[in-house]
Amino acid sequence: MxxxxxxxxxxxxxxxxxxxxxxxxxxxxxxxxxxxxxxxxxxxxxxxxxxxxxxxxxxxxxxxxxxxxxxxxxxxxxxxxxxxxxxxxxxxxxxxxxxxxxxxxxxxxxxxxxxxxxxxxxxxxxxxxxxxxxxxxxxxxxxxxxxxxxxxxxxxxxELQLVKSQINPHFLFNNLNVLSALIMKNNNEANKFIEEFSKVYRYILTTHDKELVDIKTELNFIKPYIFLLGKRFAEGLEIVVDVPEAYEKFYVIPASLQMLIENAIKHNVVSKNKPLHIDVHVNGNNTIVVKNNLQLRESVDNSTKVGLNNIIKRYWLFSGQKVEVKNDNEAFTVTLPLLTLN
Incomplete structure (x- = not known):
């Protein structure tokens, strides 16, 4: 002094x-x-x-x-x-x-x-x-x-880097199996699948070190991902995404929507007789909701819930905001806060 x-x-x-x-x-x-x-x-x-x-x-x-x-x-x-x-x-x-x-x-x-x-x-x-x-x-x-x-x-x-590194290897394994089957049946479909598959992994590689991405970027990534799922499950899966352009200025944790969709598929029966419906939409309170009907697999009790816990931890570590999870025995709903850069 x-x-x-x-x-x-x-x-x-x-x-x-x-x-x-x-x-x-x-x-x-x-x-x-x-x-x-x-x-x-x-x-x-x-x-x-x-x-x-x-x-x-x-x-x-x-x-x-x-x-x-x-x-x-x-x-x-x-x-x-x-x-x-x-x-x-x-x-x-x-x-x-x-x-x-x-x-x-x-x-x-x-x-x-x-x-x-x-x-x-x-x-x-x-x-x-x-x-x-x-x-x-x-x-x-x-x-x-x-x-x-x-x-x-x-x-x-x-800790954030640790939880971000927990990418489910089953995603890669399952899609390679689908690709193998397509190559044997239809080369054009196989080429399209490879193209969309590369988009998905390009997104994962380019955003793995980012803490936030805007909604528009995340949705552009979801489209090829939904295409891959469509080839894998055909009529057994229906995904509806409804996010108005007005919300594209907001941000989410990278690959969070993809992980929630993957989480829903992992824990529920997906078949032509029992189709899984996944709805992605925005609420008026600046949150984005991923909701699916419940038709749980028998092995669901043994789940480690790594994917969902990954998202919850990443949101809390980066923004201090909580992810809302609701299970009413008819539907499983996860609500993510839409973040801003300030």
Missing amino acids: FAHKHRYLFIVLLAVYTYLNTVLCEVYKYFHIEIEWYVAFGTIMAITLLTWESSRLLEPRFKKIFHIREFKISTLAMFFIAGSILTTIITVGIVFFVSMVLHHYTVSESFIPLKLNLIYAWLANLLFHLLNAIKFYFTEYKTKWMEAEELKRISAQA
Whole structure:
């Protein structure tokens, strides 16, 4: 604090304030001190300036000798005591110079001015060191807070990268099986499938390190993904996507819609006799909903729910917002917040 760039302005203002108070309180008249106003003001200014500057010059040496970060209170206390000693020496020197050299007063006549100036100098020194201690502890608090926030951010990023890396390998395996069958039946269909398949994986590769994507980009990715699912399940799966253009300015976690659709397929029977209906639409409260009818597989109880937990964790880690999950025994609904960049 003592090296603050505006320290001289503060010193001048304090000296002026102190001198005006001595005049208003008629200190010089009450204690019968004969002194010119400019000498009185100059004395106060000199004491204020040298009290501050002595601590400023002393501070680097204290920091070098003592480990202030380890012994905060004791170091600040010793710094204050050292500053008080220097302040006393400086004040005595200034007062005796003004009183005995400039005005030829005796030692006894100089005693009262010395006492008054020492009281002011000690109070000024106490004020300076209190401000310094407040600044020191505030800086310590701010540093610790920033370190804690940085640690939280790094931990969150590490966890985010971990959950983002949990891509279901069954998606790749199942689509390769479909591709194999198409190659044997129809080359044109196989070529179209490969083209859409490449779009899906191109999206996954280009967004794996992104935290957010806009709705328009996510929907452009969903279209080829739905095409792949259509080839795999044919009439057993119906997916309806209804997202107006007005909502394309919002953002979602990358591949979150794809993972929710995949999650619905994973946990439910998908067949021509029992078709699975998945509805993707936007609510008026700036949320996007993925809803499917329930026709659970027998092995659903053994599910680890990695896909859904992945989405919930990613939303919470990045935005602090919760994903709403609802199961009413007739339909399974997941509601994702639509995010903005601010």
